[in-house]
Every structure is written in C-alpha cells, then in structure tokens.
Amino acid sequence: xxxxxxxxxxxxxxxxxxxxxxxxxxxxxxPYLFWYVQYPNRGLQxxxxxxxxDNLVKxxxxxxxxxxxxxTSFHLKKPSALVSDSALYFCAVRPPTSGxxxxxxGTGTRLKVLA
Amino acid sequence: xxxxxxxxxxxxxxxxxxxxxxCSQNMNHEYMSWYRQxxxxxxxxxxxxxxxxxxxxxxxxxGYKVSRKEKRNFPLILESPSPNQTSLYFCASRGTGATEAxxxxxxxLTVV
Numbered sequence: 001x002x003x004x005x006x007x008x009x010x011x012x013x014x015x016x017x018x019x020x021x022x023x024x025x026x027x028x029x030x031p032y033l034f035w036y037v038q039y040p041n042r043g044l045q046x047x048x049x050x051x052x053x054d055n056l057v058k059x060x061x062x063x064x065x066x067x068x069x070x071x072t073s074f075h076l077k078k079p080s081a082l083v084s085d086s087a088l089y090f091c092a093v094r095p096p097t098s099g100x101x102x103x104x105x106g107t108g109t110r111l112k113v114l115a
Numbered sequence: 116x117x118x119x120x121x122x123x124x125x126x127x128x129x130x131x132x133x134x135x136x137x138c139s140q141n142m143n144h145e146y147m148s149w150y151r152q153x154x155x156x157x158x159x160x161x162x163x164x165x166x167x168x169x170x171x172x173x174x175x176x177x178g179y180k181v182s183r184k185e186k187r188n189f190p191l192i193l194e195s196p197s198p199n200q201t202s203l204y205f206c207a208s209r210g211t212g213a214t215e216a217x218x219x220x221x222x223x224l225t226v227v
Contacts, residue, residue: 032213043119043205043218044158051213090157094213102173103148103216107157 002027004093006106013081014114021076021109023091032094033074035065038108039087047089050074061085081113117142121206121219128196128226136191136222138206146209147189148173148216149181151202158205164189196226 004025013019025031032051036044048059055067065076074091091106119140128134140147148163150173160173164183178200180192189208193200203223207216 034215036216036218041220043220044207044216045218046215049213049215092158102163103158103160105150105158107155 002093002095002104004091004104004106006089006091006109008109009107010110010112012112012114015083016080019078019081019085019111019113021089021091021111022073023075023106024071024073025091025093025104026072027093027095027104029096031096033065033067034092034094034103035059035063035074035076036090036092037087038090044090047076081111083113083115086111086113117217119206119208119217119219121204121222124220124222126222126224128224130197130226131195134193134196134224136193136204136206136224138189138191138219139187140189140206140208140217141187142208142210142217143186144208144210144217145186146211147183148207149179149189149191150205150207151175152205152221153202161191161204196224198226200224201226 034049035047038044050057050067058064063078088108088110090108093104122137145166149161150158152158159175161179162181164170206219209216
C-alpha cells in the first residue's frame with residue numbers, strides 16, 4: 001500500500017539552531033513531493049515541492065527540502081529556526097499516475113521552536 | 116487575492132440533521148477536493164472532483180456526498196451526520212500539472 005511516514009510526532013529545537021523534519025514515502029514510480037505547513041486555526045499553506053531535477057529544493061520562509069531517491073525520503077530543513085516557525089508540518093506525496101488527484105499525506109509533525 | 120473559501124468555520128449540529136459545508140475557489144482550478152483532519156491520522160481525502168460534473172470517491176467517502184455543478188463551487192453534504200463525523204474539514208483546489216494545492220481555512224464540525 002502506498003504510504004507516507006513522518007516518524008516524529010513532535011520536534012523541539014532551540015531558536016537559531018538548524019531543524020529537520022523527516023518524511024519517508026512508499027510510492028512506486030517518481031511521485032511529486034510536497035511540504036505544507038499549518039498554523040493554528042488556519043488551513044494548510046504550501047511550502048515547497050519536488051518534481052524533478054536538483055535534489056535540494058528551496059521554498060518559502062527559508063525552508064528547503066532534500067530529496068533522496070534511494071532512501072525514498074524528502075526531509076524538510078531550515079538552517080536557523082525561528083519561534084514563528086512553530087507549527088504543524090505535513091509531508092504529502094502525489095503518485096505520478098496521470099489524471100489522478102490523489103494526495104497521500106503524512107500524519108504531521110508538530111515543530112516547537114523554543115526561545 | 117487567490118483563495119479557497121469555506122463556510123461555516125465552526126458548526127455544532129445534532130445527529131441526523133442534514134448539513135452542507137460550502138467551498139468556493141476563485142482561481143479557475145479544475146481540481147477540487149475535500150479532506151478531514153483527525154489527530155494522529157493526518158489528512159484523509161473524502162471526495163475529489165476533476166472538473167464540472169466529474170467527481171470520485173477518496174479514501175473515506177462513507178456518509179458524505181458532493182456535487183460540482185459549477186467550476187468554482189464544491190459543496191460537501193452530510194445527509195445524516197453522526198458523531199464519528201466530528202472532525203476538522205478542509206477544501207482544497209489546484210490547477211493542472213504538478214501544481215500545489217490551495218486550502219481553505221477549515222470547518223470545525225461537531226456532531227452531538
């Protein structure tokens with residue numbers, strides 16, 4: 001079965017330190033990969049995506065993500081965390097089948113950046 | 116401003132009383148979708164639509180209906196809500212190709 005795993009329910013990091021939020025997937029083919037962020041009482045907002053090309057993709061608010069095909073991972077990173085980065089982060093995968101609108105979401109990782 | 120608008124934001128209802136949650140997008144997107152978000156389960160797709168009059172079931176369609184009579188609107192209908200449909204609901208839309216989705220602000224539904 002196709003799936004997306006975010007192994008950490010919560011990640012705590014001190015402000016100014018680098019952060020990593022992990023995501024691995026089990027989807028055949030070459031899926032599209034996405035990260036979304038959810039702030040309290042808000043909908044999900046797009047951060048970045050990987051479609052093809054360079055394994056390191058840059059997105060909004062200084063975030064970046066590294067695609068690793070052999071490990072089927074797409075970890076979200078930021079060199080220096082801010083308190084305002086505290087939110088719920090979702091990894092999502094869209095299988096490459098044409099004509100489908102099938103997103104598979106991970107269960108989410110809550111990021112807490114401590115001042 | 117490009118946006119997906121859901122209404123209402125909050126709703127408390129009683130078991131069995133039909134309700135509709137509206138969703139509208141102003142980006143002329145072909146694809147629209149409904150999700151529910153539950154703790155520990157992430158987002159699960161309820162229904163999606165590829166275009167006007169074209170809809171299909173997602174992962175958890177039981178107890179829900181949708182319609183897509185116009186491109187901009189994609190209402191979610193609960194004919195006979197039950198307490199296990201208490202959840203946070205999101206509507207999303209996207210264009211064609213490898214594009215990202217735009218999400219509404221969510222509807223928190225409580226069924227008592």
